[in-house]
Amino acid sequence: MKIYVTRHGQTDYNAESRMQGRLDIPLNEKGKEQxxxxxxxxxDIKFDAVYSSPLIRAVETASIVGNVSEDQIIKDKRxxxxxxxxxxxxxxGKVGLPMTGYWGIPEIFPAPPGVETIPEMIKRTSSFLSxxxxxxxxxxxxxxxxGIIRVLRGYLQDVKRGYIWRPRPKNCxxxxxxSIGGKHRxxxxxx
Numbered sequence: 001m002k003i004y005v006t007r008h009g010q011t012d013y014n015a016e017s018r019m020q021g022r023l024d025i026p027l028n029e030k031g032k033e034q035x036x037x038x039x040x041x042x043x044d045i046k047f048d049a050v051y052s053s054p055l056i057r058a059v060e061t062a063s064i065v066g067n068v069s070e071d072q073i074i075k076d077k078r079x080x081x082x083x084x085x086x087x088x089x090x091x092x093g094k095v096g097l098p099m100t101g102y103w104g105i106p107e108i109f110p111a112p113p114g115v116e117t118i119p120e121m122i123k124r125t126s127s128f129l130s131x132x133x134x135x136x137x138x139x140x141x142x143x144x145x146x147g148i149i150r151v152l153r154g155y156l157q158d159v160k161r162g163y164i165w166r167p168r169p170k171n172c173x174x175x176x177x178x179s180i181g182g183k184h185r186x187x188x189x190x191x
Contacts, residue, residue: 001133002187004042004141005152006174008053008061009034014171017092019099020057020145021084027060034172035064041190042174043067048137053079053144061172062143078128079152081145082121085114103147106165121151122162129155133179149175156184 009031013020027035042065050066052058054075062073087095101109111117125148132140144152146169154163156177169175176188 001135001137001179002139003129003132003156003177003179004045004047004139004174005149005156005177006038006061006065006141006143007146007149007169007171008055008057008143009038009064010171011057013089019084019087019090019092019095019103021081021088022055023088024055024057026056031057031171032060032064035061038172038174038190039065039067045139047139047141049074049135050141051076051079051132051143053077053081053148055080055145058143058145062141065143065172065174066141076128078124079142079144079148082147083114083116085112085116087112087115106163107161118151118163121148122154125151126155126162133182157186158184 009027011025011031012028013025015028047066050062050068050072051074052062054077059070059073063070087099098112102111106118149169150165151163153175157164170191174190175186176190178185178187
């Protein structure tokens with residue numbers, strides 16, 4: 001199975017450098033254009049299934065990139081963005097040191113109170129991916145968010161600590177993984 005993992009297109013909050021978390025912000029025009037450009041890059045691929053976070057920015061991106069209607073998308077809460085608690089909607093430069101430290105270097109700084117931890121993200125995404133790998137798909141598209149992709153990538157690259165934090169995934173960048181018999185490998189990074 002090949003698993004195509006991508007981040008949603010740009011939103012106004014991305015453009016304003018605001019933490020979105022679970023706020024349900026739609027794509028802006030640039031985000032829609034990013035999704036259309038990404039669709040062109042994968043236009044020859046027939047996706048057996050398209051999975052998405054239930055947030056509208058991911059659903060819109062999944063519909064465009066996957067070339068399917070929104071009602072054909074399998075929405076799964078386990079690939080929602082991390083919960084940022086009271087920091088959602090706040091400009092990155094104004095979140096304060098605890099959140100800046102955690103989101104920049106989670107290896108050193110703990111999650112502030114009310115913010116989802118890395119182990120919590122790993123638990124829910126591992127459940128999603130292990131279930132996905134039992135399906136009989138050749139090609140599957142998974143559309144989600146910048147934070148949660150970091151733990152999806154950790155699983156799909158068999159990283160012991162469970163995440164790949166840097167570099168931050170770009171809007172509509174696609175990481176293509178091969179999953180065979182519980183073994184994984186990165187086969188492409190489509191920018």
